[in-house]
Amino acid sequence: MNSIVNDREAQLRYRQRRQLDLANCRHGLSQNDFSTLITVGHNLKGNGVSFGYPELSHLGQRLESAAKTANHQMASECLEQLEAWLARNRQL
């Protein structure tokens, strides 16, 4: 699927909502509760491309996969990559 949302303000709002996702996922991981990570990963996979961020969709796919297999280390790495991605794209 190609990008659907090209509006910069909508993209900014989208990235801001991911900060909340990141916080929720970290809390879930600390409790060994992977359900939040599965949902967030699945949603990222689905809508990242639509908002013009194919790399985020890819990241979401890996996060979902790690969470489904309860792979703590891989899930943690994914969240770190998400945090770095958000930091890189904060000013865009």
Added chain:
Amino acid sequence: MSKILVIEDDLDVQEMILAFFRQKGFEGVGYENPEMALKDFAKEKIKADVIITDLKLPGMSGLDFIRKFKDGAIDVPIIVATSNRAVETAIEAIQLGAFDFVVKPLHFPQLLVSVERAIHFSKLQNENQTLKTALHSKEGTNLQSIIGKSPNFLKALDLAKRVASSNSSVFICGESGTGKEVIARTIHNLSNRSKAPFLAINCSAIPENLLESELFGYAKGAFTGAADKKMGLFEEAEGGTLFLDEIGDMNIHLQAKLLRVLQERKIKRIGENQMREIDVRVISATHRDLKKEMQENRFREDLFFRLNVIPISIPPLRDRLDDIIPLAEFFLKKYSALNHFVPKGFSKSALEKLLRNSWKGNVRELENTIERAVVLSQGRPIEAEDLLDFFDSTPTVAPVNAPFFDLKQSSTEEVMPADRMMKLYIKHVLEKNSWAKEKTAKDLEIDRKTLYRKLQEMRAENMI
């Protein structure tokens, strides 16, 4: 530009939908909360041509949203988005009045198709409503649209107006072509049944067996050819009015069945045992003298008394001399507009001829006369000659019941093609019936469509 309203608490999805439709040329607005959307709609802060809503919403389910939205009588198509696991709920949404549902994750081209179909459907519905309203007013809801100022006609009209609000059976008598159906329709339109259907059937134009199935319907397999069940006119007219024209021509066996329906207010489809209650007002009419028909045992007395609760008698046109010119002018305007002419009126001699004629075929004959005169006059004022052929005083028209063709007197050398012979005979019967097409088709035992096709050919061949 079409407007969409998106109700979706997942802001990612909401923004995606809005962005997609903006790219496709739509205007869009999004709501997370269905209550807010309802309030803004009620205050007319927002307008939309189509609504896309999630089924799982905060504070109110999508189904409740549809219920409340429909309760507010807001007529905007709603498309629901649902997860794969909640398709049953989506079907419930359709039953509540939603237009369509789409399954998440959304497939945007499919959603676009659904939105475009919803908007198209909504436009068709609006057009349909507009046309219905126009047709309704054309069909004489407004008493002003009925032409007639002669005292005996006004008396009949006044009676029709007074009985409209009751539920009693009305019996209209009058010669063929006097406008019995117009009066029946007026009664219906002025009654509190006006929002329900007005259905009319000519009992003389349909064979007995067919008339029975038309009136009462039939079950699947009730007879050969009954491939599916069919609702009868009594059921179709539920809450409204059924007009039984030319009831004097109804077969005596069917009269008994009709009487029972009127007494019990229940019908039974042919081939079924189940009785179905009906709420239909019956207005009947005939050109026959029913007293004479009863004396000769062709019409049931008990049915007559059941139908003849309120009798209305429509005077023939020859007794409404004051109405001939206004009616002629009305038809002149009507057929001039249909033929793209500017109506130029009647010459003095044409008016005199119109007033002199006996109008055996009444208003119908007058209408047909003017229609033909408009075509012949080609936009100039109508002269007496344009009216000539229709009058019974005219030698070119065979007297009623005169033999059409005398083989002994016709030349044995001249052979007339069978098709021409048939068309001449059709013309003869039409003239005999004052151009009443339905009666002519019945007399000739041909389908009305066949008659109309023949008339088209005859017009093309300048035979009429």
